[in-house]
Structures are given as structure tokens and as C-alpha cells.
Amino acid sequence: MPAGFSRLARRTEDPAISWLMHSALARPKLISLAAGFTDNDSLPLEHTRALLNQLLRSRKAGRSALQYGSTQGDPALRRLTARRIERMDGRSGEASTDAERMIITHGSQQMLYMLTEALCDAGDIVLVEDPSYFVYLAILQSHGVQARGIAMEPDGVSIDALRARLELLRRSGDLPRVKLLYVVSYFQNPTGITTSLEKKKAILALLRKYERAAGHPIYLLEDAAYRKLRFAGKDIPSALSVDRRRDRVLYVGTYSKPFATGARVGFGILPEPVFTAVCRIKGNHDFGTSHLLQQLMARALSSGRYDRHLAELRKRYAHKASIMREAIRKHFPLEVQWEMPRGGLYFWARLPSRVSAAPGSRVFETALANDVLYVPGELCYADDPTRPKPVHEMRISFGSASERNIREGIRRLGQVLHQELTH
Ligand SMILES: Cc1ncc(COP(=O)(O)O)c(C=O)c1O
Incomplete structure (x- = not known):
């Protein structure tokens, strides 16, 4: 260059x-x-055509969809999304708070990028599954963030390997540079491995244990990109359901894989103070995901066409x-x-x-x-x-x-x- x-x-x-x-x-x-x-x-060509026709037939809704929206994203889409995740997780009474803590992004890729910008400086360390999603590895590399791989087992990262790695980093005095663990928890890209709920629990407990030596929270970034593309077995609750204080899990999802990759609508549910930091960053990136495509997704969800x-x-x-x-x-x-x-x-x-x-x-x-x-x-x-x-x-x-x-x-x-x- x-x-x-x-x-x-x-x-x-x-x-x-x-x-x-x-x-x-x-x-x-x-x-x-x-x-x-x-x-x-x-x-979904036919569904999308019908939904957009419906939307643009109404002057009011059509004009609103063609106008800027908010940085955080459309409230109806956030509500619908939060309710679905809550239902899948078997949680209750949390959907409206989740909707308030949700940011709609241009694909989940944008959320992964902004989270890294919000939490990491060059020289910091992010723990990743070994192997992991290569575009996320590229984000880390381009920000000068060092990735450290945690060996995988058939139900997610090895807890022993995670513990050994954290201990090594503590002893070398590098723990303050560790910001998060990135896990693609459902049908992982590339291995197809799904992380069990027990592992999610154990991961969170272990990360918390090392926070004192780190001097700051160590987040679990749960990328659920493939959660909806399940064709066998049962769904497993997200890490949100085992994060008792609801302050350490960064849950990221997308409508790309289950609906239309070209619509590029993704989202994240983030605890404070990460939520505020990412909202500010998103304000600078683009002050809001395409309002039109958010309206499309909201209608796809509420009409039953998405399902x-x-x-x-x-x-x-x-x-x-x-x-x-x-x-x-x-x-x-x-x-x-x-x-x-x-x-x-x-x-x-x-x-x-x-x-x-x-x-x-x-x-x-x-x-x-x-x-x-x-x-x-x-x-x-x-x-x-x-x-x-x-x-x-x-x-x-x-x-x-x-x-x-x-x-x-x-x-x-x-x-x-x-x-x-x-x-
Ligand atoms: C694991 C994983 N996360 C996130 C993404 C980003 O997808 P999108 O930005 O379309 O939501 C992908 C895309 O392939 C992926 O494989």
C-alpha cells in the first residue's frame, strides 16, 4: 500500500x-x-414482492419507509425480533427490555465490526473458537487485535482449554488486554458444531472469574447467525438465558440466512454500557440501517410470510x-x-x-x-x-x-x- x-x-x-x-x-x-x-x-421473491407492494401502496407507510429512520432501528422490528428470541429461549418478561437494548444493523457483519471497534484497540486480545468464522478473524486482523484460538469439542469450546488460556494470560500479565470471547454458537461456520447450554454457562462463569485480574468485563459475543437454519434436533437457548445479571452477553443475529441475504438486516442485543457505545458508533457509520428494508422485515414477520x-x-x-x-x-x-x-x-x-x-x-x-x-x-x-x-x-x-x-x-x-x- x-x-x-x-x-x-x-x-x-x-x-x-x-x-x-x-x-x-x-x-x-x-x-x-x-x-x-x-x-x-x-x-423469497414472491413474498418480498407482495410485502413491498403492500408497503408502497400506502402513502403514509410508504413515505415513512422511504424516509430516514432512527440510528437504533425500527421499534416494531425490534419488538417482533425480541419476542421471538425470548420465545425460542423459553424466557419470559424480558422482551421489551431486550427490544430497548437492540440495535438493528446492516447485516450482522456490521454489528460484529462495530462491537470490535467499541471494545478493542490495536494490541488487544480476542479469544476465538479454533477454527472460527474467517471474516470475523479478518476484522480482528485489520484492527491489529490478536486472536487466540480455543480448541473445540463436539459441543463447543473446551472449557479446560479456555481455563488454561485465561490462566496463561493472567500469569503473563496480559489479561487486561483480553476483551471478549467470540462464539458462533449454532451450527458453527465452519465446523457445524453447536455449543451446548452447559458450555455457555461454564464459559460465562469462567470469564467472570478472570474479570478481576483483567480489570474490566470480559464479554461473551454470541453470534447466532445460523440459529434458524436448524433442520434436526432441538433449539438450544441462547447465552442470554444463562447470563443471570444480563450484563455480559452480546447476542448477535441476522435475517440474512433465514430470509434474504440481499436484504442485509441484522441485529444485536447489548447490555449497557456497550449498547450506548455501539449506538454512537453506528450514528457515525450510517445513522441507521435502511428503513425500507427494516419495514420489509417487520412486515415479513408480522404477516406470517417469514415463518x-x-x-x-x-x-x-x-x-x-x-x-x-x-x-x-x-x-x-x-x-x-x-x-x-x-x-x-x-x-x-x-x-x-x-x-x-x-x-x-x-x-x-x-x-x-x-x-x-x-x-x-x-x-x-x-x-x-x-x-x-x-x-x-x-x-x-x-x-x-x-x-x-x-x-x-x-x-x-x-x-x-x-x-x-x-x-
Ligand atoms: C458466522 C457468521 N456470522 C455473521 C455473518 C454475517 O452475515 P450477515 O451480515 O449477512 O448477517 C456470517 C455470514 O456468512 C456468518 O457466517
Whole structure:
């Protein structure tokens, strides 16, 4: 980067995924199992058309939707959203306070960005699941925040690993730099892992324990982006339900995945004083998320169209996931480990640890030569100098690929893996 740019601009790299996208564009026949896009054919075109027509037919509501709204976001959308989360959590009597503590954002991505701006300076530390959502890792990197990975177990981060890490940071005097733990708690991107309620409880208790040495709160940032995309098992209450004083959980959600990614409507429920800090920052960013699209979402929720759409979407993803599972069973070597996800958009496959699936590896290059793309797992690991980045994993998405391409993509990938493992 030439001289004259800020530290932030100089630190900010091309998104990890951008060269993957370039690979896709350079090969028009490529089957991409890499993109985290949602299913294109099931986007709610008819619902959206009907809702916008209804909205714009009314002069009063239409003009209001086309005017600026408030920085915090539309009160009706906040109320409807808070009530739903309260109901899912099995809580009661908290929805109106939650609505008051909610900020509607331009996708949940904006909330993740603003929270990091509000809480972290360059040199601070954020604890993350190991592996984690790579765009969040990029936010940390561009702000000069150090990420430290906490090993994962099938029901969320290892509490022992979290304790050991906090203890290490306490002993080295680095705890005052630790601001939060970031957890993608439902059908995690990239592993598909869901954090159990017991783990959420244990995490909060542990973070609280180390606050005295930190000299400030250590928040749990719960990213529930995939919560609604559950197609098996039961919903698990959010961390809000085990945060007794309701002062340490930053709950972030989105309407992107369950409704329309293009609408870019997300939200966060934040305790004071984080709420005020983020509201001020949002005032400077854009003083409010698109009022029109907030009205669209509020109407989608209150009309029942959102629920009808979501029910269809879950069936569709369940079906696509089962097609991918059957293809993996048929074509992948037995040494490759994977689990059937219960929601979300991803399979996470672990090759034997001697085999690399990293960018530039034989597996990756041969897959590309055969016109199939996945996300190398390595990209989902933070730059954490305390451990080497694993390179033997792959994130494989059934979100945007057609059923035919899922079958064919997995067949090709299976061929590449058989070749490599018998090498
Ligand atoms: C874990 C996770 N969080 C947040 C987001 C951001 O989504 P949006 O900004 O569309 O709400 C994504 C998008 O893929 C994601 O995977």
C-alpha cells in the first residue's frame, strides 16, 4: 500500500475468500462448494414482492419507509425480533427490555465490526473458537487485535482449554488486554458444531472469574447467525438465558440466512454500557440501517410470510444436506472424518493429518484442475503463534450449489481424495 494511508488500511488485507472467488470466475465450469451463499432458487421473491407492494401502496407507510429512520432501528422490528428470541429461549418478561437494548444493523457483519471497534484497540486480545468464522478473524486482523484460538469439542469450546488460556494470560500479565470471547454458537461456520447450554454457562462463569485480574468485563459475543437454519434436533437457548445479571452477553443475529441475504438486516442485543457505545458508533457509520428494508422485515414477520418461508427453507436445506451426506458416503475415502450437520450450511471434513488440503497443496490444486472448489480449513484458523495452523481440513457448503452440482462436486472431490490417500 502506498504512503499516506492509515494503519488500519495498511493492515487490511484482501479477504481470504477473494482469491477463491477469483478462481471461481476464472473457471466458468467450476462447481463451487466454497461459497457461504444461501440457496438462490429459494430466495423469497414472491413474498418480498407482495410485502413491498403492500408497503408502497400506502402513502403514509410508504413515505415513512422511504424516509430516514432512527440510528437504533425500527421499534416494531425490534419488538417482533425480541419476542421471538425470548420465545425460542423459553424466557419470559424480558422482551421489551431486550427490544430497548437492540440495535438493528446492516447485516450482522456490521454489528460484529462495530462491537470490535467499541471494545478493542490495536494490541488487544480476542479469544476465538479454533477454527472460527474467517471474516470475523479478518476484522480482528485489520484492527491489529490478536486472536487466540480455543480448541473445540463436539459441543463447543473446551472449557479446560479456555481455563488454561485465561490462566496463561493472567500469569503473563496480559489479561487486561483480553476483551471478549467470540462464539458462533449454532451450527458453527465452519465446523457445524453447536455449543451446548452447559458450555455457555461454564464459559460465562469462567470469564467472570478472570474479570478481576483483567480489570474490566470480559464479554461473551454470541453470534447466532445460523440459529434458524436448524433442520434436526432441538433449539438450544441462547447465552442470554444463562447470563443471570444480563450484563455480559452480546447476542448477535441476522435475517440474512433465514430470509434474504440481499436484504442485509441484522441485529444485536447489548447490555449497557456497550449498547450506548455501539449506538454512537453506528450514528457515525450510517445513522441507521435502511428503513425500507427494516419495514420489509417487520412486515415479513408480522404477516406470517417469514415463518412460512423459513419452514420451506429448512426442508430445502435438510434435503440438500442429505444429498451431500449420501454423496460423501459414496465417494469419500473412509479415512476422511465428517459429521452430518443438524443445521447451517456446511460439512467439515478432516483428512488424515499427514494430508494437506491447504491452498497450493496437491489436493487443492487437483480439485481446482477438476473444476471443484472448497474452502481450505486453514483459512478458518486465526494467526495464533502459540500453535501451528492445521492444514488437513476442508469446509464444504451445500448452501448455493444445485443438487446436481453437489453430487458431481463431491464425486470429483472424492476422486481427488482417493488418489491422494493412496499416493
Ligand atoms: C458466522 C457468521 N456470522 C455473521 C455473518 C454475517 O452475515 P450477515 O451480515 O449477512 O448477517 C456470517 C455470514 O456468512 C456468518 O457466517
